[in-house]
Amino acid sequence: MxxxxxxxxxxxxxxxxxxxxxxxxxxxxxxxxxxxxxxxxxxxxxxxxxxxxxxxxxxxxxxxxxxxxxxxxxxxxxxxxxxxxxxxxxxxxxxxxxxxxxxxxxAGRMINIHPSLLPLFKGVHTHEQALAAGVRLHGCTVHYVVPELDAGPIIAQAAVPVRPGDDADALAARILVQEHRLYPQALALVASGQVRLEGARVVFSEGLTGAEGALLSL
The missing domain is CATH 3.40.50.170 (Formyl transferase, N-terminal domain)
Known part of the structure; x- marks a missing residue:
């Protein structure tokens, strides 16, 4: 780039x-x-x-x-x-x-956003999968795309708590808010060169710690 x-x-x-x-x-x-x-x-x-x-x-x-x-x-x-x-x-x-x-x-130039905290709950119906598994945290992930579905190196994640009484629609709505925050931030990191793919690893530029790079939000 x-x-x-x-x-x-x-x-x-x-x-x-x-x-x-x-x-x-x-x-x-x-x-x-x-x-x-x-x-x-x-x-x-x-x-x-x-x-x-x-x-x-x-x-x-x-x-x-x-x-x-x-x-x-x-x-x-x-x-x-x-x-x-x-x-x-x-x-x-x-x-x-x-x-x-x-x-x-x-490779290294295509990214995706997935509605789960990968590597958990790949594929579709992720919110139903999360509720069935009984996890207490769920969220979304921006990752590099690789041939295997939803398996690429992770750039950034955001998490939300799973609340008592949540159904798939309620959980999806809260996570979508995080998706709309996370994806622009992750794209900016990649486009600016602060994040890059080296082999199978995501590398953050000096000055970005792992936590900052992950953009993890509760």
Whole structure:
């Protein structure tokens, strides 16, 4: 990623794009180290596309059902990212699994937010999983994307207490507030070079302690 200009970011969505909206809002600050230049969705009806267009951001809809294979979809997406001169990809509710080749091509340059404190509760229905497990803390994680689902090195996490009487909807709503805080902070760390991926490890720049780097919130 280039230090001479702001990092050019593409956000990939599949639905309403609430985390996308939080990244777009943060990037409007003059001193934010990244600019959102493209929002792409694998569903043409994704509501977040209209939100992005309203902010003057270029959008692309690539209906995954129109492609004969996962690799063909990934190749079409790669072409869009190349045309937009993208440095860094942010997944924000993007409900597609990439081919290993696509992930490897973006190693260290693609991040995701997941609604659990990884490595706990990978996949979907994380809030139901947390309640069934009886954990007292639940939260969200920003991590680098690797070929294995929800297994990439962790950049940042935020936690909330699980309260007596919580159901999945109540827990999800509280965690979403933390997601909207955490993701812009984590993207800023990556885009500014304060966090980077070295092999399978996340490395924080000098001056960031582990606790500060993790951005853990109770």
């Amino acid at each position: 280039r230090a001479s200009r702001k990092v050019r970011v593409a956000i990939l969505i599949s639905g309403r794009g609430s985390n996308m909206a939080s990244l777009v809002a943060a990037a409007q600050a003059p001193d934010y180290p990244a600019e959102i230049v493209l929002v792409a969705a694998n569903r043409p009806d994704a509501l977040g596309l209209a939100t992005a267009s309203g902010h003057g951001i270029a959008t692309r809809a690539l209906d995954h059902r129109a492609y004969p294979s996962r690799e063909a979809f990934d190749a079409a997406l790669q072409a869009e990212l190349a045309v937009a001169d993208i440095d860094l990809v942010c997944l924000a509710g993007f409900m597609r699994i990439f081919s290993a080749g696509f992930v490897e091509a973006w």
